[in-house]
Amino acid sequence: AQKVTQAQTEISVVEKEDVTLDCVYETRDTTYYLFWYKQPPSGELVFLIRRNSFDEQNEISGRYSWNFQKSTSSFNFTITASQVVDSAVYFCALSEANFGNEKLTFGTGTRLTIIP
Amino acid sequence: EPEVTQTPSHQVTQMGQEVILRCVPISNHLYFYWYRQILGQKVEFLVSFYNNEISEKSEIFDDQFSVERPDGSNFTLKIRSTKLEDSAMYFCASGGRTGNYEQFFGPGTRLTVL
Numbered sequence: 001a002q003k004v005t006q007a008q009t010e011i012s013v014v015e016k017e018d019v020t021l022d023c024v025y026e027t028r029d030t031t032y033y034l035f036w037y038k039q040p041p042s043g044e045l046v047f048l049i050r051r052n053s054f055d056e057q058n059e060i061s062g063r064y065s066w067n068f069q070k071s072t073s074s075f076n077f078t079i080t081a082s083q084v085v086d087s088a089v090y091f092c093a094l095s096e097a098n099f100g101n102e103k104l105t106f107g108t109g110t111r112l113t114i115i116p
Numbered sequence: 117e118p119e120v121t122q123t124p125s126h127q128v129t130q131m132g133q134e135v136i137l138r139c140v141p142i143s144n145h146l147y148f149y150w151y152r153q154i155l156g157q158k159v160e161f162l163v164s165f166y167n168n169e170i171s172e173k174s175e176i177f178d179d180q181f182s183v184e185r186p187d188g189s190n191f192t193l194k195i196r197s198t199k200l201e202d203s204a205m206y207f208c209a210s211g212g213r214t215g216n217y218e219q220f221f222g223p224g225t226r227l228t229v230l
Contacts, residue, residue: 037221043205045159045221091159101171102211103149104219106159 002027004094006107013082014115021077021110023092029053034068034075035093035104045091051075079112087114118142120222122208128228129198137193137225139208147211148191149219150183152176154204162206165191198229 003026013019025034036048049059051068059066063083067076079086089111093104121140129135141148150162164171165183173181182194191210195202205226209219 043226044223045207047218047221050218093159101164101166102147102219103161103164103172104151104159104209105161108158 002029002032002094002096002105004092004105004107006092006110008110009108010111010113012113012115015084016081018078018080019082019112021079021090021092021112023075023077023107025073025075025092025094027094027096029096031096033095033102035095036066036075036077037091037093037106039089039091039109041088048077082114084114084116087112120208120210120220122206122222122225124225125223126226126228128230131200131229132197135195135198135227137195137206137208137227139191139193139210139222140189141191141208141210142212142220143189145210145212145220147171147219148183148185149209149211150193151207151209151221152204153207153224154201159207162193195227198227200229203227203229 005024008022032053034051038046038048049066056068056070063080065078089109091109092107095102095104123138127135148165151159152162153159161174163173163177163183180196184192205224207224208222211219
């Protein structure tokens with residue numbers, strides 16, 4: 001069975017600080033996908049990134065970066081120079097390779113508060 | 117840019133009543149999903165639907181729940197007799213070709229059962 005653990009329930013940082021959100025996953029599959037979603041106070045789920053299990057290169061997109069390490073089953077998310085608009089709940093999710101049913105298993109989320 | 121839409125945005129119902137939540141997936145997508153998020157908790161998978169049948173359902177998706185794609189464009193979730201614990205945000209998602217592993221989520225329907 002697949003599982004995603006986000007041990008940090010809540011994080012608060014002062015604006016412009018860097019912050020890293022942790023994600024650890026469990027799966028028996030060798031092929032899988034990892035995701036990060038942002039859920040702002042308005043409630044919608046905003047897709048941030050998808051990474052497949054064969055691509056361990058770190059990725060950077062503006063102030064966002066992701067560190068995928070298969071050896072530790074982790075897919076951590078770093079926001080550099082945080083801004084108040086980054087305040088949200090962030091979910092890490094996993095999808096196993098099961099054609100026709102690519103359901104997502106979500107972690108419990110990390111509530112990030114950026115203090116002005 | 118195509119998007120998944122859901123109606124209504126908020127539904128209030130009395131316990132024991134039937135509700136139907138509606139979703140319009142992206143038009144050329146083949147895979148459809150419903151997820152649930154109880155307030156303050158994680159997003160949980162309910163059911164996946166492909167080729168006009170259920171691919172997988174979670175233990176949450178009991179006999180009170182059903183899904184349908186009645187007209188080739190809408191994708192509905194029906195709860196036959198709502199309970200207080202059904203109060204949650206319900207998200208619809210759709211995905212394209214197999215192996216794509218990308219799901220587009222709708223904005224959600226907040227269901228409140230009184």
